[in-house]
Amino acid sequence: MFPGPVIVASDLRKTYGDSAAVDGISFEVAPGEAFGLLGPNGAGKSTTMRMLGAVSQRTGGDLRILGLDPDRSGPEIRAQLGVVPQSDNLDRELKVRDNLIVYGRYFGMSRKELGPRADALLEFAQLTDRAKARVDQLSGGMKRRLTIARALINDPRILLLDEPTTGLDPQARHVLWDRLFRLKEQGTTLVLTTHHMDEAEQLCDRLVVVDKGVIMAEGPPAELISRYSSREVLEVRFGSDNNAAVAARLGSIGERSEVLPDRVLIYTANGERELAAILAAGFAPITSLVRRSSLEDVFLRLTGRSLVE
Amino acid sequence: MTAVRGGRVEARAARRARRYGTWYATEYRLRLMRAYGGTILAGTLANPLIYIFALGVGLATLVEQKTGPLSAGGHGYLAFVAPALLGIAALTVAMEESTYAVMAGFKWDQTFFAMNAAPLSPAQVASGNVVIVILRLLVGCSVYQVLLFAFGAVPSPWGWLTVLVAVLCGTAVAACLVAFSSSLEGEDSPLALVMRFVITPMMLFSGTFFPLANLPVFLQPIGWVSPLWHATELGRVLNYGAVEPAWLSVLHVAYLLALTAVGWLLAIRVTTSRLSR
Structure with missing residues (x-):
């Protein structure tokens, strides 16, 4: 286990021109925790996620992911992250299993080690019988599960999920929650954004409510309910x-x-x-x-x- | 349940990505290419043959009734156009691999964002987009040159170097196109404009099928800025010993190298600003 919090954001800011997408937010995420960012559209959730993913540079404040500064150690941080973006960016040209293999190559994994790993992940994502299907033939829920499986190819310490179940039907959402729960049980730190409150209550140990780039409240779901309602x-x-x-x-x-x-x-x-x-x-x-x-x-x-x- | 946690790979992953990331990005494009491998193969073999027949057999009989620069010092019209054909083929490859394929990675499939979410840097993604064209150019132009040689259009042994000149020309154009395609956030219509009003005129007016000097003086600058003109002129020196001052030959190479460098750097810059917004 990583000693101390795996994510430390202090007074984190991101501005585009004159407008502040993230306007000084501070929070910490402990190892193994499921942490949620809640907020309406345009609250700055996705921008925050992109900074946590070490792809978007902060404009101000400080950020440490697994003790590293994303401005300097981008590849070292990203090697330990799994990222599930808001819209699936799978390779539609490639078959289901090949999507996992190709992605594993970006982590310098050899084809020999990728084969068994991809098969295990397909089973985890309940996609084994679709291994040779084209991505276009998958349902929305299956694509989402494949994106999550792909994000796990490098056995990440932290899994970042940007609105993991938006647009899915209830059955697909429950299957997905079950999978995320299992990851959590295995000790993977989950950071997710959502505007489904039931999802946040189901999955998150702790969450922050963000609006207009600032944190409005922070705490475990039950505590927030008793405090604000x-x-x-x-x-x-x-x-x-x-x-x-x-x-x-x-x-x-x-x-x-x-x-x-x-x-x-x-x-x-x-x-x-x-x-x-x-x-x-x-x-x-x-x-x-x-x-x-x-x-x-x-x-x-x-x-x-x-x-x- | 199945264990999905394997051994920790991150330290090695980061080290390898820093070192070989450009190759990983190239490898991805190679893998995509397999889907349209048949088309590439057919084009690589059929295109040269069509051009060689049309120009070497058809047009040449007409052109060679007169003497002059078009007869390439007695080696024939096909030897005159051979370096131009090679350059045009290089431009075609650059166009195929550096336009819609690049836009797809940013806009339609967003796979470049996925690569950057993994340890690959934006610069490596951009470089992968250029390197893949270089690989295809090396293969495509070599095959073309072999066919030209078979038809007797490569009289000088130095003529084989024309392959490298064409690859350099294609790389310069590809690098610029990658930068341009990477910058397109709206529709793809600007690409069609570039092909119609930049690439196609370049193919016709770069001293390719007739000497640049045959054009009216006010149109000749098109040739001077065109990478294809520089590649074709240098190619003629190598292919059949066309005469030009040595400084001009050096200028050709310098121009192509400079354009490659500028395009490549721009591609990296545009890709970085787009991916790390």
């Missing part, structure tokens, strides 16, 4: 025209409430109790739902509900 959320609908008016009259029910165009959210430790209170006060919601608070509530509270495009 209530235990439960009561969702009630009174009809689009009435929600705001009724919410104003609900007064002090719950710890905090939020009026959305289609419903009213009431943050509380006990949703059923608050619902009973609303009914007792004579209000008649069209529908009501009590649920556990999720990371999504935290995310929306910290990064806002307005659409960034």
Whole structure:
């Protein structure tokens, strides 16, 4: 195991012209940890990942990957990383297994050692029966698994995953999560970006919420939920025209409430109790739902509900 | 479950990538080439034969009714155009390997980004894109020269050096094209323009099929800046002893080397800025 944190970023910055994509973020990642970067589109997640991947140079601050400075030791760092980019950049001209072999060559591995390694990785990615297929013939989930298998060809210490399951159907996502879990069990450090909150809750030991290039919050998923949200959320609908008016009259029910165009959210430790209170006060919601608070509530509270495009 | 963790390879990986990275990038392009190997082989053999027949047999009978520079000091029109044909073939190879293939790596498949995510540096990716053309040029131009020799178009023993001149010419153009293709982030239409308005005129107006002096004076500078003109003129000195001042021959080589260096450095620069954004 690597002594101390495998990634140390302090006041990390990246600017393009006048605009700051990453505006002074600091975090550490321990060996074997699964660390998540959460944020809306344009928050600076991918830029951060490219700096962690030792391909994009930082504009300011300090960064150490496995104790090395990416500005000077790019190849030495990248030799120990596996990178799964946001969009699969597989070789469509080559067959599935050849994709692994070709990639292994960039790490100076001989064809002799690459053969068994590629076969083991195909099995891990559940692609053994597709070894001779062309990449174009694979489904989205299979391509993703192949990209992950390719990233593992050098037995990396850190696996960087940029939105690993975006665009996949639920079945494919669950297969992928299972594979990532296994890697984590084997001690591979995972760093991933996502805007699927369930993915972050499933996979991450710890995460940071990033918005507009800065860190809004940091901690384990459960801790962030308890810090930034209530235990439960009561969702009630009174009809689009009435929600705001009724919410104003609900007064002090719950710890905090939020009026959305289609419903009213009431943050509380006990949703059923608050619902009973609303009914007792004579209000008649069209529908009501009590649920556990999720990371999504935290995310929306910290990064806002307005659409960034 | 299957163990996916093998032995640690990273120290060796980084060392090898620093040392042989350019070759690994070249090897990747070679592997892709296998997919269209048949096309390359057919082109390498058929193209020269078509040109040799059309020019050496067809056009030559017409041209050789007059004496003059076109008769290559009595060796015939085919000996006059042979260095030009070799240069044109080199340009064609440069065009095939340094345009859409390079754009694909940046834009359509983004495989160059994947190589850079591995230990390879942007400079090695760029150099791989140039070296692959050199390899294809060495093979293609040698085959061409053998065929020209078979048709009696290489009278001087020095003529074999024309292969190297053509390879240098193709490399110079390829390096510039790699730099240009690497810089294209939008559509590929600028490439079509370059082929139509730079490469094709260069093939016709570089003193290839007729001497540059036959052109109006105001068109002659096209030849002077054209790498193909420099390669063809030098090739004629080697192929059948065409007479030119020694300083001009030195200038030909210097120009081709300089263009190669500038193009190659530009390719590295563009690739680096694109990959490490």
